[in-house]
Amino acid sequence: MSATKPRTLYDKIWDAHVVETLPDGTALLYIDRHLVHEVTSPQAFEGLRMAGRSLRRREGTMAVVDHNIATDASRYTGIEDPESRLQVETLEKNVKAFDVPYIPLTDARQGIVHVIGPEQGLSLPGMTIVCGDSHTSTHGAMGALAFGIGTSEVEHVLATQTLLQKRARNMRVTVDGTLPPGCTAKDIVLAIIGRIGTAGGTGHVIEFAGSAIRALDMAGRFTVCNMSIEGGARAGMIAPDETTFEYIKGRPFAPQGEMLERAIEWWRSLPTDEGAVFDKEVVLDAAEIVPMVSWGTSPEDVLPITATVPDPESGQDEARRAQLRRMVEYMGLTPGQKLTDLKVDVVFIGSCTNSRIEDMRAAAEIVRGRRVAEGVRGMVVPGSGLVKQQAEREGLDAVFREAGFEWREAGCSMCLGMNPDKLTPGQRCASTSNRNFEGRQGPGGRTHLCSPAMAAAAAITGHLTDVRQLAAQGRH
Amino acid sequence: MDAFTTLTGIAAPLPMANVDTDKIIPARFLKTIERTGLGKAAFANLRYREDGSENPDFVLNQEPYRRAEILIAHENFGCGSSREHAPWALLDFGIRCVIAPDFADIFHNNSFKNGILPVKLPREICDQLMEDARMGENARLTIDLERQVVVRPNGEEIPFEIDPLRRHLLLNGLDDIGQTMQRASAIDGYEAKRRAAQPWLYQDAAE
Numbered sequence: 001m002s003a004t005k006p007r008t009l010y011d012k013i014w015d016a017h018v019v020e021t022l023p024d025g026t027a028l029l030y031i032d033r034h035l036v037h038e039v040t041s042p043q044a045f046e047g048l049r050m051a052g053r054s055l056r057r058r059e060g061t062m063a064v065v066d067h068n069i070a071t072d073a074s075r076y077t078g079i080e081d082p083e084s085r086l087q088v089e090t091l092e093k094n095v096k097a098f099d100v101p102y103i104p105l106t107d108a109r110q111g112i113v114h115v116i117g118p119e120q121g122l123s124l125p126g127m128t129i130v131c132g133d134s135h136t137s138t139h140g141a142m143g144a145l146a147f148g149i150g151t152s153e154v155e156h157v158l159a160t161q162t163l164l165q166k167r168a169r170n171m172r173v174t175v176d177g178t179l180p181p182g183c184t185a186k187d188i189v190l191a192i193i194g195r196i197g198t199a200g201g202t203g204h205v206i207e208f209a210g211s212a213i214r215a216l217d218m219a220g221r222f223t224v225c226n227m228s229i230e231g232g233a234r235a236g237m238i239a240p241d242e243t244t245f246e247y248i249k250g251r252p253f254a255p256q257g258e259m260l261e262r263a264i265e266w267w268r269s270l271p272t273d274e275g276a277v278f279d280k281e282v283v284l285d286a287a288e289i290v291p292m293v294s295w296g297t298s299p300e301d302v303l304p305i306t307a308t309v310p311d312p313e314s315g316q317d318e319a320r321r322a323q324l325r326r327m328v329e330y331m332g333l334t335p336g337q338k339l340t341d342l343k344v345d346v347v348f349i350g351s352c353t354n355s356r357i358e359d360m361r362a363a364a365e366i367v368r369g370r371r372v373a374e375g376v377r378g379m380v381v382p383g384s385g386l387v388k389q390q391a392e393r394e395g396l397d398a399v400f401r402e403a404g405f406e407w408r409e410a411g412c413s414m415c416l417g418m419n420p421d422k423l424t425p426g427q428r429c430a431s432t433s434n435r436n437f438e439g440r441q442g443p444g445g446r447t448h449l450c451s452p453a454m455a456a457a458a459a460i461t462g463h464l465t466d467v468r469q470l471a472a473q474g475r476h
Numbered sequence: 477m478d479a480f481t482t483l484t485g486i487a488a489p490l491p492m493a494n495v496d497t498d499k500i501i502p503a504r505f506l507k508t509i510e511r512t513g514l515g516k517a518a519f520a521n522l523r524y525r526e527d528g529s530e531n532p533d534f535v536l537n538q539e540p541y542r543r544a545e546i547l548i549a550h551e552n553f554g555c556g557s558s559r560e561h562a563p564w565a566l567l568d569f570g571i572r573c574v575i576a577p578d579f580a581d582i583f584h585n586n587s588f589k590n591g592i593l594p595v596k597l598p599r600e601i602c603d604q605l606m607e608d609a610r611m612g613e614n615a616r617l618t619i620d621l622e623r624q625v626v627v628r629p630n631g632e633e634i635p636f637e638i639d640p641l642r643r644h645l646l647l648n649g650l651d652d653i654g655q656t657m658q659r660a661s662a663i664d665g666y667e668a669k670r671r672a673a674q675p676w677l678y679q680d681a682a683e
Contacts, residue, residue, distance in 0.1 A: 019666040020659060024641045028659060030666055032677055040559065042509035051653070056663075059678065068507065083507035090509045127677070134558040134582055148582055150560035151511075152589035160656045162663060166639070198494055199552040202581060232555065234581045255676035263676045298494050319550060323493060416557075418503035425526065437498040437556060439521045 006273035008170045009239050010205045013145040013270065017128045019162055029165045032127040034157045035113050036063040036100065038091040039418070040132025044155035045094040055098045056161045062122055063095050063102045066112045070420045071381050071408040075105060084419065098158070111384025111410040114138040114226065114352035118218070119384055121251025125240035125267040130157055135352045135434065137228040141221035142248075143240030143270055145205070148229065169279040171204035171233065172272075175212040177286035182468035184362065185220030186354060186432070186451035188212065188284075189227045190292035194302040196282055201233025204280060207272060208238050212286035218247045219358035226353045227434050230299035239271035291467055293339055294436045294449040296327035301436075303339060305454065305466045311335040330438055331446050332426065339464050342448070346429040347378045347459035348441070349452050350408075351415035354432035355383030357390050359452040364396040366456035366467065369475030372404035373462030379406045379421070381413040405459070417442040430458035478591045479649030483572050484618040485545030488535050489609035495549055496556035497583060501565040514561055515568030536569070540613050548602060548609045549576040553594075554583025563590045573619045575626065577602050588642045591649065593621060595636050604628070621647060 007015070019028040041063070048054065055061065068084040069075050079085040088105070095102040103109050109116060114135050117123040125143035130136060132154040139146035153163055173192055193200075206228050213224065221238050228236025245264050248254045255263045290304040303310075312324035312335065328335060333342075349355075349363050360382060372378040380400045382388040388410055391397055397407045414421040415433040417440060423429055425444025432455050433440075436447040448464060457465040498521075505517035522534045530537045536544060547566070553576040554562060563586050566574070572592055577599045579587075587594045597605070608629050609615045618627035621643060625633040645652060671678045 020662050022641065024639070026641050028656065028662070030663070030670070039506050043511045043560075046509070047653075053653070053657075057667075067503075081507070087507050087509060124676075126674075132558055132560075134556065136558075148558035150558055150563075150582060150586035150589060152560060152586065156653050156656065159653050160660075160663060161667075162656060162659075164641075164652055164656065198555055199578060199580070202552070202578060229556075229582075232552070232580065255679070259676045259679070263674070266674065298496075319491065319493065322491075416498075416503045418506055435496075435498070435556060437496045439502050440498050443502065443504075443521055443526070 006276040008272045008276045008278065009143065009207055009237055009270055010145060010168070010170055011276070013126055013128065014167060016126065026164050026166055028162050029128060030162055031130050031157050032060060033122055033129040034061045035117055035122070035129070035131035035136070036061060036154065037067060037113050037131070037133065038065045038087045039067045040151050041094065041154055042087060042090045043151050044158060045098060047155040048098065048158055053159045055100060055158050058099055058101065060161060061100050061158070063091060063100045064110060064113050064116060065091060065105055067412045067416065068419050069105060069411045071411045071413045073409070075409065108385040108389060111387065112352045112355060112412055115355060115383030115387065118142060118222065119251070119386060121248060121254030124248065124254060124263070125244060126270055130163065134229045135226055137234065137236045138222050138226040138352055140228065140235050140237035141218065141225040143238060143244055143267065145235055145237065147235040168205045168234070169203055171201055171206045171280040171282070172278040173206055173208050173282045173284070174210035175208070175284045175286050176210040177212055179212055179286045179289060182291055182453070183289050184451040184453060185216050185223040187289050187292045188286070189224045190294065190302045190449065191284060191289050192282070193227060193231045193299050194292070195284065196231050198230060198298055198300045199232040201228060201231040204233050206231065206233040206236040208236060213238060214241065217358060218243060219356040222356065223353055227299070230434055240267045291451065291454050293454065293464055294447070295331065295333065295339060297330055297436055297438045299434070299436060299449065301327065302449070305339055305464065307339055309333045309335050309337045309339065332428070340466060342428065342464045343462055344376060344430045344458050344464065345427040346423060347376060347455050348381070348414040348429055348431040348433065349379065349455050350381030350383065350413050351433035352383065352412070353434045354452050355381060355387065357387050359432065360387065360391045360396050363452040363456040364399045366453050366470065367403045367405070367460065368399050370403055370460045372459045376459055376462050378404060378459040379408060379414060381408045382410050384410045414441050416440060417445070430455045430464060477589070477649050477651060480572065480591050480593050480621055480646045482618065482620045482622065483545060484616060485572070486540050486543050487546035487548055487605065487609040487615050487617045488541040488544035489606045490535060490547050490549045491606055493550035494552045494555055497554060497559050497562040498556055500554070500562040501559065506559060506561050511564050512568060514565040515570070518565040518569040540615070543570065545570055546573045546575065546617055546619065547571055548605045549574065550602065551577045551599070553579050555580035558582045560586045560590070563587045563592050567592055575602060575605055588646060591646065593619060593646060595619065595626065597626070597634065597636055601634055
């Protein structure tokens with residue numbers, strides 16, 4: 001490739017990290033930041049131990065616990081579930097044995113790995129960032145190349161600080177225009193996945209661009225990049241700009257002073273060049289986006305909240321019809337039913353998609369002066385101990401508590417059904433998380449993905465609700 | 477990792493698109509510190525009823541598919557999380573090859589690292605193989621990685637594409653970490669260059 005050929009943001013970060021190119025075109029790609037958690041690392045450390053290998057670069061690595069832990073006070077007196085306890089204890093043993101920097105459960109900075117990476121300044125523009133978790137795509141909002149890896153690759157990075165990778169194709173999703181009131185970054189990304197499908201980004205890295213993306217704050221950008229993987233792309237990214245640089249200033253692991261100036265100078269050279277070619281382009285008009293909710297068991301099965309449950313017989317072929325029938329049955333729906341008529345049992349506000357302070361504020365804004373509907377369990381789970389502290393300084397915890405919500409400790413919680421926070425079979429949940437797969441939030445659980453404001457609105461009325469209508473109604 | 481050369485075995489039909497990793501292994505089974513023993517958790521939500529008994533309607537609970545070594549599925553197999561527990565669970569159940577029109581990237585990658593061969597074939601061909609897989613005891617396919625062909629029960633050979641490096645690693649059961657470690661001096665050189673150009677990446681945290 002000639003040096004003058006216009007390049008994308010992805011191309012530039014990729015090129016800057018190629019250590020060597022193998023004869024077949026596979027690159028040995030250098031990894032700047034490796035985030036480690038308890039679920040996908042034990043077998044990797046065991047692999048190192050068996051081969052007599054050590055951690056290559058301590059300062060490029062950070063470990064934290066998030067998936068397994070309870071989000072109530074019980075976690076401070078010991079983890080009840082013996083398997084979860086063993087996994088957390090194994091991580092603690094491993095970080096000691098391999099000298100890995102670690103944020104323990106008792107540390108105020110503890111939280112969901114994809115919240116604390118940016119929060120601590122561990123995730124910076126221009127970096128390659130990996131973690132044994134598919135939602136690592138979140139960090140791409142910093143203007144980084146960030147993607148999820150399996151445990152074998154975790155071991156590979158621990159030992160070599162590199163990965164063997166093939167270059168992905170470039171895809172750009174442009175969202176121009178102004179988002180209507182009541183719509184958020186979550187509605188943008190759900191609309192995108194609804195458009196491209198869950199395999200739309202397979203083999204690609206998505207750059208999110210356009211004025212509606214530019215206008216998002218960092219929390220919104222994290223939400224959009226977080227769900228790149230639900231659109232099939234291992235990584236999503238947004239060009240770094242003044243919003244990014246402002247966010248970075250003063251974060252503990254971020255460069256300071258003159259070093260920061262030097263870094264910003266380089267970061268300014270990263271955005272996609274004029275004339276760079278994308279293999280795939282998708283354009284959305286922000287003005288046409290409405291509050292979205294998922295109705296089925298794949299993240300592409302989303303609809304505007306004003307819609308009705310689809311008729312499976314409308315599927316284009318028998319395979320799709322069978323899939324739609326299965327979804328309608330699993331989700332306990334009737335074709336033609338209004339989505340706003342679906343009663344919820346649980347409302348979950350949290351996860352690496354939507355648990356930052358801005359998400360807490362958006363939900364609290366809806367909840368203030370209102371009550372959770374009778375029979376609904378409302379849970380608010382901040383993404384990190386620091387988000388929790390900030391929310392408490394702003395009095396948001398009181399807003400949620402007074403309305404009848406549970407105000408919990410930081411962790412992955414009810415996003416994935418591997419800690420005590422789970423749905424029971426048949427329960428319906430309005431959730432700000434990222435996956436609505438069968439059983440994702442607990443066996444038999446029924447998930448409706450939506451924004452924090454939409455989830456809060458559902459908690460208040462007891463059914464899926466168009467937040468724009470609720471906003472018009474009074475408070476007591 | 478076990479080498480993969482030629483496999484002849486029972487193929488099970490799983491005519492579903494978007495088989496996600498939560499379906500392959502639900503999160504509650506991820507609380508393990510081992511790679512082995514996850515076969516019993518493979519497809520747990522489809523395979524077992526609420527009381528823990530087997531669901532006789534699920535294909536892998538039926539003969540001869542309990543002994544399946546090959547799975548035939550529809551589009552976007554393995555979408556969702558990065559959990560390598562998904563290929564570990566398939567492998568421990570006995571699956572060494574999955575054939576589908578396409579795969580989610582991370583699952584695709586994880587499979588190769590564990591000696592499972594993901595074979596991409598067009599939907600029409602997958603549909604033919606799906607029919608073959610419905611032949612019960614006669615649902616036997618041969619996957620010849622050396623020659624890059626799938627052999628149907630009627631003897632027809634279907635060629636497939638595969639990345640040459642991945643093919644080489646699978647055929648020889650090679651661990652790529654050892655290979656990368658032989659490039660340590662190139663990595664050292666790269667780090668030295670980066671340290672000069674982007675020194676902020678190499679400073680300790682302001683703790």
